[in-house]
Amino acid sequence: MDPLLLLEQAFNGLQFGVMLFLIAAGLTLVFGIMDLVNLAHGSLVMIGAYLATTLIAWTDSFIFGIALALPATFAVGVLVEVVALRTLYRRNHLDQVLATFGLILFFNEVVRIIWGAQSIYSGLPDYLSGQVEIIPGAPYPVFRLVIIAVGLIVAALIYTIVAHTRLGMLIRAGASNNEMVGALGINIKSLFTFVFALGAVFAGLAGMMLGPLTSVEPGIGEPLLILAFVVIIIGGIGSIRGAFIAAILIGMADTVGRVFLPVLLRIFVSDAAADTAGPALASMLIYILMAAILVVRPRGLFPARTG
Amino acid sequence: MTEAALRIEGLCKSFGSLVATDDLHLDIAPGEIHAIIGPNGAGKTTLIAQLSGELRSDRGRVSFAGRDITSMSMPARSALGLARSFQVTSIFQDFSALDNVALAVQAQAGHSFHFWRPAQKDPRLQDPAREALARIGLGDRGDVPAANLSHGEQRQLEIAMALATRPSLLLLDEPMAGMGRDESRHMVDLLQGLKGDHTIVLIEHDMDAVFALADRITVLVYGRAIATGAPAQIRADRAVRAAYLGTESSTDIGDA
Amino acid sequence: MNRQQIWISLITLTLFAVVPPLTVLFDQPFYLDMFARIMILAIAAVSLDLILGHGGMVSFGHAVYMGIGAYAVGILSYYGIDNGFIQFPLAMLASALIGLIFGAMSLRTSGVYFIMITLAFAQMLFFLAISLEEFGGDDGMSAARSEFAGLIDMYDGVQFYYLIFACLALVLYLLHRLVLSRFGMVIRASRSNEKRMHAIGYPTYRYKLAAFTIAGTICGLAGALFANLNEFVSPDVMHWTHSGEIMVMVIMGGIGTLIGPVLGASAFLLLEEYLPEWMEMVMTNGGEHWAIVMGPILIAIVLFGRGGIHALFASRGKIGVKQND
Numbered sequence: 001m002d003p004l005l006l007l008e009q010a011f012n013g014l015q016f017g018v019m020l021f022l023i024a025a026g027l028t029l030v031f032g033i034m035d036l037v038n039l040a041h042g043s044l045v046m047i048g049a050y051l052a053t054t055l056i057a058w059t060d061s062f063i064f065g066i067a068l069a070l071p072a073t074f075a076v077g078v079l080v081e082v083v084a085l086r087t088l089y090r091r092n093h094l095d096q097v098l099a100t101f102g103l104i105l106f107f108n109e110v111v112r113i114i115w116g117a118q119s120i121y122s123g124l125p126d127y128l129s130g131q132v133e134i135i136p137g138a139p140y141p142v143f144r145l146v147i148i149a150v151g152l153i154v155a156a157l158i159y160t161i162v163a164h165t166r167l168g169m170l171i172r173a174g175a176s177n178n179e180m181v182g183a184l185g186i187n188i189k190s191l192f193t194f195v196f197a198l199g200a201v202f203a204g205l206a207g208m209m210l211g212p213l214t215s216v217e218p219g220i221g222e223p224l225l226i227l228a229f230v231v232i233i234i235g236g237i238g239s240i241r242g243a244f245i246a247a248i249l250i251g252m253a254d255t256v257g258r259v260f261l262p263v264l265l266r267i268f269v270s271d272a273a274a275d276t277a278g279p280a281l282a283s284m285l286i287y288i289l290m291a292a293i294l295v296v297r298p299r300g301l302f303p304a305r306t307g
Numbered sequence: 308m309t310e311a312a313l314r315i316e317g318l319c320k321s322f323g324s325l326v327a328t329d330d331l332h333l334d335i336a337p338g339e340i341h342a343i344i345g346p347n348g349a350g351k352t353t354l355i356a357q358l359s360g361e362l363r364s365d366r367g368r369v370s371f372a373g374r375d376i377t378s379m380s381m382p383a384r385s386a387l388g389l390a391r392s393f394q395v396t397s398i399f400q401d402f403s404a405l406d407n408v409a410l411a412v413q414a415q416a417g418h419s420f421h422f423w424r425p426a427q428k429d430p431r432l433q434d435p436a437r438e439a440l441a442r443i444g445l446g447d448r449g450d451v452p453a454a455n456l457s458h459g460e461q462r463q464l465e466i467a468m469a470l471a472t473r474p475s476l477l478l479l480d481e482p483m484a485g486m487g488r489d490e491s492r493h494m495v496d497l498l499q500g501l502k503g504d505h506t507i508v509l510i511e512h513d514m515d516a517v518f519a520l521a522d523r524i525t526v527l528v529y530g531r532a533i534a535t536g537a538p539a540q541i542r543a544d545r546a547v548r549a550a551y552l553g554t555e556s557s558t559d560i561g562d563a
Numbered sequence: 564m565n566r567q568q569i570w571i572s573l574i575t576l577t578l579f580a581v582v583p584p585l586t587v588l589f590d591q592p593f594y595l596d597m598f599a600r601i602m603i604l605a606i607a608a609v610s611l612d613l614i615l616g617h618g619g620m621v622s623f624g625h626a627v628y629m630g631i632g633a634y635a636v637g638i639l640s641y642y643g644i645d646n647g648f649i650q651f652p653l654a655m656l657a658s659a660l661i662g663l664i665f666g667a668m669s670l671r672t673s674g675v676y677f678i679m680i681t682l683a684f685a686q687m688l689f690f691l692a693i694s695l696e697e698f699g700g701d702d703g704m705s706a707a708r709s710e711f712a713g714l715i716d717m718y719d720g721v722q723f724y725y726l727i728f729a730c731l732a733l734v735l736y737l738l739h740r741l742v743l744s745r746f747g748m749v750i751r752a753s754r755s756n757e758k759r760m761h762a763i764g765y766p767t768y769r770y771k772l773a774a775f776t777i778a779g780t781i782c783g784l785a786g787a788l789f790a791n792l793n794e795f796v797s798p799d800v801m802h803w804t805h806s807g808e809i810m811v812m813v814i815m816g817g818i819g820t821l822i823g824p825v826l827g828a829s830a831f832l833l834l835e836e837y838l839p840e841w842m843e844m845v846m847t848n849g850g851e852h853w854a855i856v857m858g859p860i861l862i863a864i865v866l867f868g869r870g871g872i873h874a875l876f877a878s879r880g881k882i883g884v885k886q887n888d
Contacts, residue, residue: 098865106858226682295668398756421744
């Protein structure tokens with residue numbers, strides 16, 4: 001097996017992993033604190049991607065475009081929370097699933113009306129579109145390295161916020177006892193809105209970085225949303241640390257598995273069988289991983305809540 | 308000496324640094340009503356949860372009629388004849404009172420992989436359920452949805468469900484909780500009537516009820532049994548008075 | 564289950580029964596196909612109602628069992644086995660087996676973990692289907708209609724229609740019995756208060772697993788019929804939005820009522836059919852964007868429509884619709 005290929009795939013896995021973490025972070029916080037299952041979280045990935053693509057084109061600057069798209073996504077998050085989701089906190093999970101399912105239909109259609117059903121593409125500025133040699137002889141796209149860096153920085157940021165700031169203290173208190181936060185004189189409604197919008201920004205950021213890698217089209221967030229679910233199931237609902245570890249694990253397993261599983265299988269079975277079974281097995285790998293982890297730990301690796 | 312109905316040996320349970328059950332040793336004699344009292348946070352409900360199998364114990368051993376049940380699940384213990392009631396009423400709210408009890412009867416009538424015949428028309432379930440309801444004083448309330456019963460009636464239904472599993476031992480977690488004076492008196496009569504047929508472990512805050520019913524009393528403080536004995540002994544015990552009864556008005560105990 | 568529910572069921576089934584003569588009378592064969600589709604999805608929705616409405620298990624991957632039933636027919640047909648007496652039992656057996664495996668793992672968890680895990684397992688088979696190039700991968704595969712030794716001609720629209728009708732009626736009757744049986748009592752009581760069930764001696768896991776498997780099996784039947792209807796099988800049938808739609812049908816029609824989901828499937832598919840037309844009348848090209856109305860309709864049903872369509876007809880006697888999670 002080619003060690004350089006392995007290294008490249010490990011970087012791809014890491015990049016996919018941090019992206020999943022950005023999506024899973026908001027999802028797990030919102031679930032852990034507000035007890036809300038939000039399927040429409042994937043729509044925020046999509047909205048972030050569209051906003052960024054449009055604003056980059058409008059400002060004619062990648063940096064400015066992203067810089068404007070982030071607060072814009074935050075605003076969308078605030079709007080969605082205040083208008084739609086707030087009423088769902090006291091509902092059971094089934095109601096939440098169905099109502100946010102309705103939201104997905106709505107958002108996908110809004111996007112189709114504004115931007116059309118076709119994919120749109122956002123290019124990269126020259127300084128991000130090249131390659132660098134991570135080690136001699138192994139060129140790697142700059143932009144993917146940027147994604148990894150941004151992902152790790154944001155992960156550190158979220159961890160610091162939750163573990164070491166007053167906001168984080170409120171978030172942790174809110175997760176266990178809403179009345180207590182109220183008694184501290186904090187408006188719990190505003191706190192929830194803020195946390196939700198923060199999660200929206202992280203998801204939107206993932207979408208913004210996804211845009212230049214693929215194309216932007218209605219519904220791009222949905223497959224990622226389901227993977228983010230797998231991440232927070234493995235990590236333990238409500239746990240940021242768990243989400244991070246699980247996201248990297250899933251990112252690595254999926255990326256590396258797709259490349260190497262067919263190769264590995266050839267050792268054991270005929271080439272033809274390996275070529276058929278390899279991709280099939282690779283596409284199921286992360287779910288098998290999830291099932292295996294749940295057999296041992298039904299509440300994930302780091303269960304943050306016992307209730 | 309006859310074998311203990313329930314034997315607790317060196318039972319421990321802690322939640323983090325909080326020790327809820329601390330090296331507890333206790334024998335419950337067959338046929339007795341054994342009350343367990345103690346101030347709030349003494350670990351009484353934790354103990355019931357450990358005995359019924361809801362909580363796994365950290366250490367120690369529980370045997371029921373000579374059989375080690377320490378690692379048995381809740382349903383398995385129930386099948387052996389160990390029934391419990393809950394401190395916070397735990398019934399099937401959207402089922403009728405009769406169906407609540409019929410479900411308990413059904414639990415002891417073999418497996419429930421019967422897919423065809425309507426359960427609510429099966430006399431093998433309905434008749435014993437009616438009987439249990441009548442015995443508990445809810446004979447004419449069978450068709451009422453459990454959610455619509457009064458609080459006292461729901462507490463009675465709790466006991467009826469436990470009884471319907473035909474247990475040899477009842478673990479009752481504050482059966483009088485939230486009851487008025489009349490309702491409590493009614494419950495005391497009812498439990499008195501069960502004496503002899505069932506061994507009863509009773510957790511209760513109502514001292515009148517405890518001293519009226521119990522053959523023996525164990526006082527639990529911070530998960531430890533500080534005294535076990537007949538009601539008169541417990542009433543006279545200085546350590547008990549200091550640790551627990553002193554916090555209640557002493558005339559309550561005199562009244563009993 | 565009360566008398567009203569039985570009446571609603573009988574009237575609904577009667578309406579389905581008179582569709583074929585009406586389509587012949589008015590020469591509108593399109594409706595035969597449409598109501599056949601409605602009944603197939605109704606079977607899927609009713610099977611979900613068993614575990615969702617009566618068992619309180621919020622399974623978000625139910626479409627996967629339709630997919631397994633459909634692929635069983637498709638794959639057997641691919642290998643030249645068109646005999647329905649082999650295809651249908653195998654389709655249901657395969658769905659039962661997958662239901663048993665997925666259920667065994669999912670039911671170890673509860674609440675939101677359960678929702679997400681059932682979704683993830685469904686997604687796993689969706690991607691598996693896509694990666695199976697032999698069976699058409701992404702594009703799907705065509706499937707001949709089943710042969711029933713000359714007893715039923717599946718290419719005769721009316722005969723096929725009444726086969727589906729018989730399946731729906733049978734499923735409704737069987738589940739009606741099941742819900743009222745000892746097994747049904749255990750399933751419903753486990754939704755109501757699982758801890759109490761443990762305390763009175765029920766190992767609830769095995770009963771829930773059995774219910775989960777039964778639901779999967781019945782949904783597999785719907786899948787086998789679906790493959791026959793479309794003469795085509797593709798991974799789309801297992802797409803997660805399809806699972807969501809089946810769930811919507813259950814809620815729209817009335818959760819925990821068995822006949823409700825049949826009404827829900829009818830309403831959902833009729834809306835899907837006619838909403839675009841209505842929107843086209845309001846504005847040009849409005850039909851393309853029917854989802855912008857469908858989404859808020861769903862939200863409104865969740866927020867305001869307690870009991871679903873069924874509650875409009877049944878004034879009393881609801882079977883508990885409380886969710887415990």
